[in-house]
Amino acid sequence: MAETKTKTKAKEKSAKKNDPLGQHGISGELALDLMRDMLLYRRFEEKAEEAYAIGKIGGFCHLHIGQEAAAAGSIKPLRRDDYVMSAYREHTQALAKGVHPNAVMAELYGRKDGASGGKGGSMHIFDAECRFMGGHGIVGGQVPLATGIGWKIKYKGEDTVSLVFMGDAAVNQGGFHEALNMAAVWQLPCIFVVENNEYGMGTAFSRVSRTDMATKSTPHGIPAHSVDGQDVLATYAFFRDLADKVRQGAGPQFVDLQTYRFRGHSMSDPVSGTYRSVEEVEQAKHERDPIAILRDVLMKAGLLDQATLEDMDAEARELSAEAADFADASPLPGPEALYTNVWAEINPNGRLFFDGRPESEEAS
């Protein structure tokens, strides 16, 4: 008897293995949507790369190429009223949370119709309506902020979650540990996600930590989970279930979302060099491309053929090109924007601006 049981189980298991969609409870339709999303992220970032090269985008620009499944898999299962916050590698996360590609691209271009009116740029995309709580530029700075959002959710008795992304390097900041401790003490509905792409700029994680990523939340009493962030189906299923648990009061969670960056740290940094070899990057592109991984699954399952894939890709390119055209056509912010939104209230009494320039007099 017992033997047969094990056998059946093993059979089921191998059947599931051959059916990743069933295994993760993901419909063919949803899987195709995830494919569309990831293609958009890839083509969008390539468009940004192009625009940067011809000077349409300036400053720092950190691309998410290679990490598309991490964005789609973790954000797509969330609700619109869940909160998402991130660091500066956040273009595609904003897209995933529902910010319009036109608004994201226009922000990269520094234009009036950008998500932050052109004042924030690549690192500071905000969209209150989508509850996309920003792009933050100081490594680790966003982690306590997201804990504060968790605090608000609990304070108001809501059933939303606060999900925050950070890079692997951020876990060495004091603020990370302070935030996790508080989230644990007060059992806040926070999901702390490390997008572990193995490097902080040119420094391998193993050079700046003696312990594994999955141990980082343990001292604070927060459960840790390791997830293959290149497998969008596994990532999606994991976050769908996790968000439900947190919504039901499971308390804060920590996720080591394992991924890899295919480009340089920013547009001005090398893809490889002394810190990682060309071969390492090429191998990752070959074996760990999230889009190729999903493509293979879908084709094997008979849900996707080459022609459909090409159509989907063409659509993603078109949306990205449209976003770039929209950004290009959007005007620069007017000069009056320099002094708007420094303060929520321009008080009748007291001086607020001190540069003695005529523009500021107008505003105050």
Add this chain to the structure above:
Amino acid sequence: MAVMTYREALNEALREEMARDPDVFLMGEEVAEYDGAYKVSKGLLAEFGEQRVVDSPISELGFTGLGVGAAMAGLRPVIEFMTFNFAFLAIDQVINSAAKMYYMSEGQFPMPIVFRGPTGAALQLSAQHSQACETYYSHAPGCKVVTPGTPADAKGLLKAAIRDNDPVAFMEGELLYNFKGEVPDDDDFVIPLGVADLKHEGGDVSIITHGKMIHVALQAAQKLEKEGIHADVLDLRTIRPLDMDAILETVQKTNRAVYLEEGWPYAGTGAQIVSMIQEEAFDHLDAPIIRVTQADVPMPYAKNLEMLAKPSANHVIEAVNRVLYR
């Protein structure tokens, strides 16, 4: 004289001081294997080894405190901030520990430590990455603040800062790293802290400034020459200690002054200097002193707004015209 970039000048200063004193070490993010985010520490790992050129985790508060402790125990750390924007995370250790240590221990613990890195805006790096941070440091007694604007000053002042027995915030400029200039060949070329430098001579008006703004001031001075107005451009080089004698000398000569700085106006360096000029040279002034600063707003990303926000040569010329009643 050798012609070199500001970056190379800093690199030479570090190399010479590390060779001179085995207690000098460099720690910061990406300083070793990556040769520095801005390549200031290029080649130092190969030359001095990993005990003395150390890649830190992204833990600004931690490695700054580590530096302060190492200095208490007798080493001479050079702590690199990738930029001073990230030093806000560490300012507690700079102000509460480093700047006060000598005083609160009644002189038992000198604090020979240098905190260095770029400050101020580069190009379109937006609000969190474009801040001129010097006044945060000059505000605190016990902390010295150095802001070199040329390769020669960068080299001579960094060597002085490393040899100094007080904490020094040594503030560079990202847009200066490629700037070329002549640097004396002398391998013991040290510029004492607290000595200003007259970078351009004229008798009509004094443009007083520091850091990379000297280039904006010089540009304005050149344009003004064409209109027959001759400006003194006084580069303070260190804003604490402050060369008050040099400030008074130029003001007493021209009777009119403009202070130019990269940061915000409120309680800025210029506010301090204007206050001291009116206290010590009131009778020499023929016009109120005007300050030219960044617009009093966080730095915007959009190219056109960023341009409006930054202090420019035209702003300086306007201010000069006002103090000359033109």
